[in-house]
Amino acid sequence: ETGVTQTPRHLVMGMTNKKSLKCEQHLGHNAMYWYKQSAKKPLELMFVYSLEERVENNSVPSRFSPECPNSSHLFLHLHTLQPEDSALYLCASSQSGTSSRGRGEKLFFGSGTQLSVL
């Protein structure tokens, strides 16, 4: 266990559904991340939160909406997704050093949510 917990582990949803992915870290970190991993593609960074402030949004479609209510919890709200959004969504956390932007210290990953959009 890495100290980063993601739920649910698997999710199947229709294109008109609204669902949320949850991530919780128990490591006392101050930065959290959402990554997307598709089969045969490398990781894609979606969002970065540092000290509960979104500091990076890598041109992610608005049907993905992140929320970081506190430094331990991160959500990814999903609505009107497309079949091509089917992927593994990974949450990660890190402890930012001198930078307040939460960049790049050692990342601890959750196990991911395998999402299938029908």
Add this chain to the structure above:
Amino acid sequence: AQSVSQHNHHVILSEAASLELGCNYSYGGTVNLFWYVQYPGQHLQLLLKYFSGDPLVKGIKGFEAEFIKSKFSFNLRKPSVQWSDTAEYFCAVFSTDSWGKLQFGAGTQVVVTP
């Protein structure tokens, strides 16, 4: 249990030395294999990947890796390292045999001294 093992946690070497980082996995099924690098103060970046075909793959910055299916290994190599290669290196395996889960190794911290 299914896992990804990186053999060394810390490696220190001098510039121009050769680097080889070991990675073994225990998954069955079809695997996609990746090496990621995290430079100080930066996010993870992809170094190289293997999906199918030639088991010797070349990536960015002079890195290469060889997939040996019989040994369940995907070792990373660079013939001559530079100080700028100081980083943490992660092996990752995406397996169809494990619910499509991406599993990372624990990482190897590489320090290259001038």
